[in-house]
Amino acid sequence: xxxxxxxxxxxxxxxxxxxxxxxxxxxxxxxxxxxxxxxxxxxxxxxxxxxxxxxxxxxxxxxxxxxxxxxxxxxxxxxxxxxxxxxxxxxxxxxxxxxxxxxxxxxxxxxxxxxxxxxxxxxxxxxxxxxxxxxxxxxxxxxxxxxxxxxxxxxxxxxxxxxxxxxxxxxxxxxxxxxxxxxxxxxxxxxxxxxxxxxxxxxxxxxxxxxxxxxxxxxxxxxxxxxxxxxxxxxxxxxxxxxxxxxxxxxxxxxxxxxxxxxxxxxxxxxxxxxxxxxxxxxxxxxxxxxxxxxxxxxxxxxxxxxxxxxxxxxxxxxxxxxxxxxxxxxxxxxxxxxxxxxxxxxxxxxxxxxxxxxxxxxxxxxxxxxxxxxxxxxxxxxxxxxxxxxxxxxxxxxxxxxxxxxxxxxxxxxxxx
Amino acid sequence: xxxxxxxxxxxxxxxxxxxxxxxxxxxxxxxxxxxxxxxxxxxxxxxxxxxxxxxxxxxxxxxxxxxxxxxxxxxxxxxxxxxxxxxxxxxxxxxxxxxxxxxxxxxxxxxxxxxxxxxxxxxxxxxxxxxxxxxxxxxxxxxxxxxxxxxxxxxxxxxxxxxxxxxxxxxxxxxxxxxxxxxxxxxxxxxxxxxxxxxxxxxxxxxxxxxxxxxxxxxxxxxxxxxxxxxxxxxxxxxxxxxxxxxxxxxxxxxxxxxxxxxxxxxxxxxxxxxxxxxxxxxxxxxxxxxxxxxxxxxxxxxxxxxxxxxxxxxxxxxxxxxxxxxxxxxxxxxxxxxxxxxxxxxxxxxxxxxxxxxxxxxxxxxxxxxxxxxxxxxxxxxxxxxxxxxxxxxxxxxxxxxxxxxxxxxxxxxxxx
Numbered sequence: 033x034x035x036x037x038x039x040x041x042x043x044x045x046x047x048x049x050x051x052x053x054x055x056x057x058x059x060x061x062x063x064x065x066x067x068x069x070x071x072x073x074x075x076x077x078x079x080x081x082x083x084x085x086x087x088x089x090x091x092x093x094x095x096x097x098x099x100x101x102x103x104x105x106x107x108x109x110x111x112x113x114x115x116x117x118x119x120x121x122x123x124x125x126x127x128x129x130x131x132x133x134x135x136x137x138x139x140x141x142x143x144x145x146x147x148x149x150x151x152x153x154x155x156x157x158x159x160x161x162x163x164x165x166x167x168x169x170x171x172x173x174x175x176x177x178x179x180x181x182x183x184x185x186x187x188x189x190x191x192x193x194x195x196x197x198x199x200x201x202x203x204x205x206x207x208x209x210x211x212x213x214x215x216x217x218x219x220x221x222x223x224x225x226x227x228x229x230x231x232x233x234x235x236x237x238x239x240x241x242x243x244x245x246x247x248x249x250x251x252x253x254x255x256x257x258x259x260x261x262x263x264x265x266x267x268x269x270x271x272x273x274x275x276x277x278x279x280x281x282x283x284x285x286x287x288x289x290x291x292x293x294x295x296x297x298x299x300x301x302x303x304x305x306x307x308x309x310x311x312x313x314x315x316x317x318x319x320x321x322x323x324x325x326x327x328x329x330x331x332x333x334x335x336x337x338x339x340x341x342x343x344x345x346x347x348x349x350x351x352x353x354x355x356x357x358x359x360x361x362x363x364x365x366x367x368x369x370x371x372x373x374x375x376x377x378x379x380x381x382x383x384x385x386x387x388x389x390x391x392x393x394x395x396x397x398x399x400x401x402x403x404x405x406x407x408x409x410x411x412x413x414x415x416x417x418x419x420x421x422x423x424x425x426x427x428x429x430x431x432x433x434x435x436x437x438x439x440x441x442x443x444x445x446x447x448x449x450x
Numbered sequence: 451x452x453x454x455x456x457x458x459x460x461x462x463x464x465x466x467x468x469x470x471x472x473x474x475x476x477x478x479x480x481x482x483x484x485x486x487x488x489x490x491x492x493x494x495x496x497x498x499x500x501x502x503x504x505x506x507x508x509x510x511x512x513x514x515x516x517x518x519x520x521x522x523x524x525x526x527x528x529x530x531x532x533x534x535x536x537x538x539x540x541x542x543x544x545x546x547x548x549x550x551x552x553x554x555x556x557x558x559x560x561x562x563x564x565x566x567x568x569x570x571x572x573x574x575x576x577x578x579x580x581x582x583x584x585x586x587x588x589x590x591x592x593x594x595x596x597x598x599x600x601x602x603x604x605x606x607x608x609x610x611x612x613x614x615x616x617x618x619x620x621x622x623x624x625x626x627x628x629x630x631x632x633x634x635x636x637x638x639x640x641x642x643x644x645x646x647x648x649x650x651x652x653x654x655x656x657x658x659x660x661x662x663x664x665x666x667x668x669x670x671x672x673x674x675x676x677x678x679x680x681x682x683x684x685x686x687x688x689x690x691x692x693x694x695x696x697x698x699x700x701x702x703x704x705x706x707x708x709x710x711x712x713x714x715x716x717x718x719x720x721x722x723x724x725x726x727x728x729x730x731x732x733x734x735x736x737x738x739x740x741x742x743x744x745x746x747x748x749x750x751x752x753x754x755x756x757x758x759x760x761x762x763x764x765x766x767x768x769x770x771x772x773x774x775x776x777x778x779x780x781x782x783x784x785x786x787x788x789x790x791x792x793x794x795x796x797x798x799x800x801x802x803x804x805x806x807x808x809x810x811x812x813x814x815x816x817x818x819x820x821x822x823x824x825x826x827x828x829x830x831x832x833x834x835x836x837x838x839x840x841x842x843x844x845x846x847x848x849x850x851x852x853x854x855x856x857x858x859x860x861x862x863x864x865x866x867x868x
Contacts, residue, residue, distance in 0.1 A: 445692075
């Protein structure tokens with residue numbers, strides 16, 4: 033058997049299983065998720081032992097400290113995975129909903145039925161928790177999943193996936209509903225990305241390099257998250273106290289994530305009243321400021337922002353600041369440098385607020401709130417597979433429903449086309 | 451200027467225009483469509499003269515007769531294009547709808563706003579009417595469009611696009627909302643398919659070769675229609691009179707289209723009662739039958755179906771016929787050979803009907819009706835860009851709404867994440 037034969041057999045098995053998964057009862061899926069939660073706890077020693085092998089292999093390599101911390105599992109992290117299984121089990125099942133049903137003049141009843149997408153391939157980097165998170169969300173929405181984790185976490189991922197797959201099978205999920213690649217052969221990904229006859233969707237999770245490579249090779253749709261260069265625009269009609277609170281939160285509360293603010297835009301009319309105190313507060317919090325000339329005149333601590341800064345996702349305590357001549361300039365800046373993730377305006381002007389909502393093209397557009405809310409839990413989805421910066425199919429946080437599609441269903445009584 | 455520079459300028463212009471199109475009033479879009487209808491009629495001589503140049507160039511080439519007929523325009527076809535503009539103008543505007551709005555526990559109002567996808571690239575083959583159809587549907591949904599037609603129809607397409615673009619501009623559409631490639635350079639398509647920063651969606655319309663090439667090169671989502679190998683399954687509990695009427699319609703009424711039946715599956719229990727009369731009727735209508743052994747025993751006129759036949763979209767008066775042992779065998783056959791387009795069952799059994807709807811994975815799944823209804827007009831969409839055989843974003847007929855997406859909108863009053 034060549035690698036291609038192995039992968040072909042795996043993908044075909046997944047596709048076969050997807051036919052069963054599409055019509056499985058919601059109660060079976062829920063039993064499977066609850067069984068997975070129990071199994072993770074029951075097999076935690078096995079999982080931690082596998083993780084220890086990965087950590088040992090990472091010793092003496094150049095794996096950065098932050099990545100090593102992400103690779104490391106402990107009892108609490110295993111318990112968190114088990115909790116996530118139970119939380120997803122408690123969410124409403126999106127599959128089977130019938131909607132938009134109309135009665136046509138010829139008597140046909142035409143509508144749509146929500147159905148799973150089918151087979152989802154997830155390719156991710158070093159955090160082994162993703163093995164569990166991605167699997168339970170995909171399965172809960174009725175999909176089959178093929179997992180491909182990073183090579184640093186291979187033993188951890190295999191152990192977690194085996195525990196989940198065994199528990200799923202015991203609860204009645206079809207053989208092949210959850211599979212994981214046990215090879216680290218780099219060719220495997222390219223081969224799978226060519227199998228659009230079996231795999232309906234690929235979800236890459238990781239750095240930009242991984243995502244670009246997947247987009248270039250994939251012959252099936254890709255649900256992805258590129259960069260999050262998020263702006264907050266403090267309008268001339270902003271409540272400046274609110275602006276300070278919201279901007280501080282958007283930058284400082286958790287700077288390492290994609291929905292943190294990377295650039296603050298300030299209307300020239302309020303720059304003098306707003307910037308000096310705001311900047312002092314940022315500096316006190318350890319934020320490095322990079323500003324335009326007008327910003328630097330008001331905030332002496334700021335260094336000069338370069339063209340590159342405006343397009344950079346720092347994911348760190350660094351902030352670009354620009355004073356803009358007006359609303360249109362703010363819109364132009366966001367259109368040029370934004371990554372269609374999350375954009376906010378602070379204003380008390382009704383028309384400006386409505387225009388910002390209408391004009392800004394992003395997954396999430398805010399009035400008077402922190403961009404940090406772009407998250408499946410915060411938006412009420414319960415769980416998320418990731419945050420899409422694409423425009424097709426689903427934008428922003430993607431939960432169970434975003435991992436489904438629909439088919440048209442038609443009830444007739446003998447209608448023919450004339 | 452190189453070809454790449456030209457195309458880059460074109461795509462960037464389209465992207466700039468898409469920012470204006472996203473917030474343009476519905477009345478301006480409608481005025482533009484009505485103005486286009488008038489302009490097509492006013493400039494029909496110019497359009498027909500350009501078409502005459504294309505027809506002349508086609509003389510003496512090996513362009514098949516059927517394609518030459520499709521290339522040919524006349525007064526009636528121009529009038530039909532004008533009517534299509536008016537019909538689309540009369541449809542409700544999907545853009546701006548706000549839905550799924552909820553009040554979160556922290557006081558944030560979180561919901562979705564329907565917005566255009568942005569810039570749509572359409573690549574199509576010889577029928578110049580598509581220039582108009584694709585443009586008006588894309589523009590009506592608030593998108594900008596870049597058109598790339600077949601080289602045989604270049605003069606016709608350029609003439610139609612110029613008339614439409616001028617009329618659109620006069621009515622207030624932004625410069626660049628409708629553009630067409632005036633080169634037949636084959637490299638142009640590959641270059642555009644790499645410009646995912648400006649182009650949000652590509653819609654190829656044509657043969658399988660064109661579509662496969664687009665899928666392989668595109669770095670943006672593709673909305674496409676592969677083959678339509680549609681089945682009708684005559685169940686043991688079918689009303690055989692209804693079955694005969696529906697199957698006859700699905701095959702004979704218009705065999706050249708994608709929603710026509712290509713394979714008829716018949717439950718063994720009713721094969722003897724159903725097939726002889728049904729086959730006689732097909733033969734009288736000039737249908738060539740290719741059957742399994744059991745079919746051939748009942749219908750002596752049928753030749754032997756090969757493995758290839760089961761997967762072939764004939765688009766012609768040819769039909770594959772198979773007797774199946776039961777419902778599961780019918781499902782397996784459809785899963786294996788179907789192209790996820792349109793599938794029908796004829797049955798009076800409640801449970802079998804519901805199971806067919808649940809188990810069959812296709813864009814449209816029918817009970818007791820002809821597959822010929824899979825069409826935007828028949829489903830009540832008013833107009834369609836095409837019929838998607840994909841599972842992501844939109845399945846089946848794609849109208850105005852399927853050419854939109856959404857963004858999350860969030861109304862706050864100073865909320866921060868804690």
